[in-house]
Amino acid sequence: MKYSDEQLRAGIAAGDVRVIARLITGVEAGDAAVRSLVASLQRATGRAHIVGVTGAPGSGKSTLVDQLALRFRNAGERVAILAVDPSSPFTGGAILGDRIRMNSAAADASVFIRSMATRGALGGLSKATVEALHILDCAGFDRILVETVGVGQAEVDIVRTADTCVVVLVPGMGDSVQIIKAGLMEIADIFVINKADRDGALIVEKDLLALLSLVDLEPGAWRPVVSRTVATTGAGIEEVMTASERHRAWLEGSAQGQARRVRVVAQMLQTLVGERLLAMALQGLGGQVDKFAQECVARTRTPLQAVDGLLALVAAARK
Amino acid sequence: MKYSDEQLRAGIAAGDVRVIARLITGVEAGDAAVRSLVASLQRATGRAHIVGVTGAPGSGKSTLVDQLALRFRNAGERVAILAVDPSSPFTGGAILGDRIRMNSAAADASVFIRSMATRGALGGLSKATVEALHILDCAGFDRILVETVGVGQAEVDIVRTADTCVVVLVPGMGDSVQIIKAGLMEIADIFVINKADRDGALIVEKDLLALLSLVDLEPGAWRPVVSRTVATTGAGIEEVMTASERHRAWLEGSAQGQARRVRVVAQMLQTLVGERLLAMALQGLGGQVDKFAQECVARTRTPLQAVDGLLALVAAARK
Numbered sequence: 030m031k032y033s034d035e036q037l038r039a040g041i042a043a044g045d046v047r048v049i050a051r052l053i054t055g056v057e058a059g060d061a062a063v064r065s066l067v068a069s070l071q072r073a074t075g076r077a078h079i080v081g082v083t084g085a086p087g088s089g090k091s092t093l094v095d096q097l098a099l100r101f102r103n104a105g106e107r108v109a110i111l112a113v114d115p116s117s118p119f120t121g122g123a124i125l126g127d128r129i130r131m132n133s134a135a136a137d138a139s140v141f142i143r144s145m146a147t148r149g150a151l152g153g154l155s156k157a158t159v160e161a162l163h164i165l166d167c168a169g170f171d172r173i174l175v176e177t178v179g180v181g182q183a184e185v186d187i188v189r190t191a192d193t194c195v196v197v198l199v200p201g202m203g204d205s206v207q208i209i210k211a212g213l214m215e216i217a218d219i220f221v222i223n224k225a226d227r228d229g230a231l232i233v234e235k236d237l238l239a240l241l242s243l244v245d246l247e248p249g250a251w252r253p254v255v256s257r258t259v260a261t262t263g264a265g266i267e268e269v270m271t272a273s274e275r276h277r278a279w280l281e282g283s284a285q286g287q288a289r290r291v292r293v294v295a296q297m298l299q300t301l302v303g304e305r306l307l308a309m310a311l312q313g314l315g316g317q318v319d320k321f322a323q324e325c326v327a328r329t330r331t332p333l334q335a336v337d338g339l340l341a342l343v344a345a346a347r348k
Numbered sequence: 349m350k351y352s353d354e355q356l357r358a359g360i361a362a363g364d365v366r367v368i369a370r371l372i373t374g375v376e377a378g379d380a381a382v383r384s385l386v387a388s389l390q391r392a393t394g395r396a397h398i399v400g401v402t403g404a405p406g407s408g409k410s411t412l413v414d415q416l417a418l419r420f421r422n423a424g425e426r427v428a429i430l431a432v433d434p435s436s437p438f439t440g441g442a443i444l445g446d447r448i449r450m451n452s453a454a455a456d457a458s459v460f461i462r463s464m465a466t467r468g469a470l471g472g473l474s475k476a477t478v479e480a481l482h483i484l485d486c487a488g489f490d491r492i493l494v495e496t497v498g499v500g501q502a503e504v505d506i507v508r509t510a511d512t513c514v515v516v517l518v519p520g521m522g523d524s525v526q527i528i529k530a531g532l533m534e535i536a537d538i539f540v541i542n543k544a545d546r547d548g549a550l551i552v553e554k555d556l557l558a559l560l561s562l563v564d565l566e567p568g569a570w571r572p573v574v575s576r577t578v579a580t581t582g583a584g585i586e587e588v589m590t591a592s593e594r595h596r597a598w599l600e601g602s603a604q605g606q607a608r609r610v611r612v613v614a615q616m617l618q619t620l621v622g623e624r625l626l627a628m629a630l631q632g633l634g635g636q637v638d639k640f641a642q643e644c645v646a647r648t649r650t651p652l653q654a655v656d657g658l659l660a661l662v663a664a665a666r667k
Contacts, residue, residue: 068652076647085404159651287645294651295641301655302637303626306662310625311618318621322614326606328395332478332613333387336620343625347666 034066041070044107044168046141056160057145067160070167077166078277081175081188083213084197089223092260093197093269094176098140100270106171112144113158113177113187141170156301158187185216190297192290193276195219195269198237200229214240217253219272225257225265249285251276313346314339353385360389363426363487365460375479376464386479389486396485397596400494400507403516408542411579412516412588413495417459419589425490431463432477432496432506460489475620477506504535509616511609512595514538514588517556519548533559536572538591544576544584568604570595632665633658 032040032048040048055063080097084090094110101108145161165173175191177184188194196217222233237255246252254272258265280286311318321339324330330338351359351367359367374382399416403409413429421427464480484492494510496503507513515536541552556574565571573591577584599605630637640658643649649657 068650068656071650156652156655163650163652290645291638291641294644294654295637297651298637298641298644298654298658299626299630301651302629302658302662303622305655305659306625306629307618307622310621318614318617319610322610322617325613325617326609331387331390331482332616332620333475333482335613335617336475336624337387339617339621340624343621 037066038070041164041168044170049141049164049168050143052164053143053145053161056157056164059157064156064160067164070163077162077170077173078193078273079162079166079173079175079191080193080195080273081177081191082195082197083177083184083188084221084223085199088197088199089260090176090197093221093223093258093266094174096260096263096266097269097273098142098172098174100266101172102140107169108139108172108174109141109165109168109170110143110174110176111158111161111165112142113175114144114146141165156304159190159297159301162190185213186300189216190293192280192293193218193273195221195273197221197223198233199224200227200233214244218251218276219269220253220255221265221269222255222257223260226259230257247285249283251279251285251289310343314342317342356385357389360483360487363489368460368483368487369462371483372462372464372480375476375483378476383475383479386483389482396481396489396492397512397592398481398485398492398494398510399512399514399592400496400510401514401516402496402503402507403540403542404518407516407518408579409495409516412514412540412542412577412585413493415579415582415585416588416592417461417491417493419585420491421459426488427458427491427493428460428484428487428489429462429493429495430477430480430484431461432494433463433465460484475623478509478616478620481509505619508535509612511599511612512537512592514540514592516540516542517552518543519546519552533563537570537595538588539572539574540584540588541574541576542579545578549576566604568602570598570604570608629662633661636661 032051037048037052041052052063052067056067082090082094082097091112094112098108098110143161145157162173162175175187177187194216196213196219198220200222220237222230222237224230234255234257241253241255254275256265256268256272258269260266280290317339321330321335325332325335351370356367356371360371371382371386375386401409401413401416410431413431417427417429462480464476481492481494494506496506513535515538517539519541539556541549541556543549553574553576560572560574573594575584575587575591577588579585599609636658640649640654644651644654
């Protein structure tokens, strides 16, 4: 069935899951009409709290997200899970992810769950991800859990746009220096040591607390929480929920929290502006990028000269 | 001591390691004079083969790179290792990396080894990385091993600019679906299963070969090689060297290989152009990004409206 714009707007306002799913499919496909409708949506009453969850493959992240979703729902909230896979279209990652995901939350119709395969032109964050979050926010969800695959920069880019960032670790998957190197120290509001019934959980916790103690926090800054969970049994999940509520209160109730929100949004806007600028420039350049690349391979031009040459073409095309 | 431009040029041509190190420090710091000198360097005779190596933290990647470097050197080549850390300046990753890296290659003065902390404005690849590779290429190295931290998108962006991409896996660190999801299938020319004396190495190999058999290769395309190594003892390293030579011959001697090189360079140019366009736009926008971000947080503007507003400002500033 074909919906009119008015029906779509009414569906979003009413939180109709079929309409929400259809609009997300539209932004994922880059449908111009849907994008324009979504851009015109004003945020409804209420305010979604967006919790981003990232962690290494095999850390049990999806189970943790499902557990959190079910509990928030049991507390009377409307909950959505957006699983974002920034890997390239080549791998068909998100489709595979859907197929292999057999979780309790998905079987529960009252939690909206959706995966998206989307990669920004310039990195992990794409406009489609931001649009999907905007749709869910306007549809009146109280809690949106954004889950990513892996712990790479693309995932960090996505998760850092959330209000509250959860980083999932497991015992025995790399030492604390690696936590620093993956840039996780910088983005985590809450560290969850999952599979905490395994050997080494206490060592990971001790290392992490030692690392955190090295960070100079300004007065009023958020001190990252470290929780231990066993997501498969639900142990420790309440503690993660409590920490996420505390973090939300800090964000909304303190000057530092407000400043952090502005910083996060500014970073997101910057990424999206960069993405659009490059897309527009590439449209103007046509086959020139390939031509310059061929010259680099033939060694008649260096890559640095090619970049300058392309920028000159972009500037000339604007005149 | 202060070098003149002529001395720097002569130093590069002669492969003087102090000059090389100084120029890399210059591009890392964004020194305009050094950048301009580096941009003007024409590639010398010879042609460096750039081998990118990535893999999860704890996979023994650095040991593998050291072993490869030493063997290429023993075969009479001039070898450089560039260890790139795309994590944010906040963590000071590269400095820590240098301090904790205690490897055999570093102790061998005839292998040039250098780490860089650098993140592009829009992702992993930064102009400084490309400049450093250009310096090493012009300095006449035969083989440049580019090593990255982690297996995130930032690392993928860096490693995919190499001529030959090596992805290091270890038994027991996530299943094959995760290999797909991390985007590694797409970039690997050579898979190395390191720590192959551990339980599970054969399972990883079997899974990987099964996955690879699912990929439809066009005639003449490169079929990724799977090698098992124990980098700490040197077992299997010869096989990796042989595979990398075979891949180089394919790149240089086949139409498909040439097309692949053009594609890789085109992607790199596109990323660098995007980075420059955003940097220029942000310079013009000044404090506007923060102002729009504040309005988003105050909910007087949606993020999608803010992006459009900023783009309009960028367009107006150009007139």
